[in-house]
Amino acid sequence: QDGIIDERGYVLNDITVEALVKQSVSHAQAGVDIVSPSDMMDGRIGAIRRALDAAGHINCRIMAYSAKYASAFYGPFRDAVGSSGNLGKADKKTYQMDPANSDEAMREIALDLEEGADMVMVKPGMPYLDIVRRVKQEFGVPTFAYHVSGEYAMLKAAALNGWLDERACVMETMIGFKRAGADGVLTYYAPQIARWLKED
DSSP: OOSOBOTTSOBOHHHHHHHHHHHHHHHHHHTOSEEOOOSOOTTHHHHHHHHHHHTTOTTOEEEEEEEEBOOGGGHHHHHHHTHHHHHTTOOSTTTSBOTTOSHHHHHHHHHHHHHTOSEEEEESSGGGHHHHHHHHHHHOSOEEEEEOHHHHHHHHHHHHTTSSOHHHHHHHHHHHHHHHTOSEEEETTHHHHHHHHHHO
């Protein structure tokens, strides 16, 4: 899970926020420019901002995973790190967002910005381009999208099978993110895109 759980497997919001605050301050002390909590716990952005400021890290920014959906597209990552087996019959639907609900994302983003977030993340990316567009239009803040493992795996598998022109489809995907309003994209394709651009 993305939080500390009790003996019944229930995620403990406040205790998790305390741990996130300690992690964030530790990262700032180590020299990071941005901390990016991806847990979706309530109140964590405000708590982190207060702790960073109190510790003198006023220029350390916060990228909030404000719109993180309970998605099936995380599967390849969970398999790679072994966390899919740890979940067992559990899921993250109690604190990650319902894929059918777009209004909740707007409420969560508004709360995170009010608490001190400098930029926001929409995750996953391709199935949620409408959310990226709404965020950019409604809030006008730096908005990022996460091109997650399942999205990467689909393109990679299709390319390896000769079904798609990998470079053309990947670059078209990145343009789609930009067109939707994303200021940046986190993608497993980043090293390969960098190589392609160098070849040009």
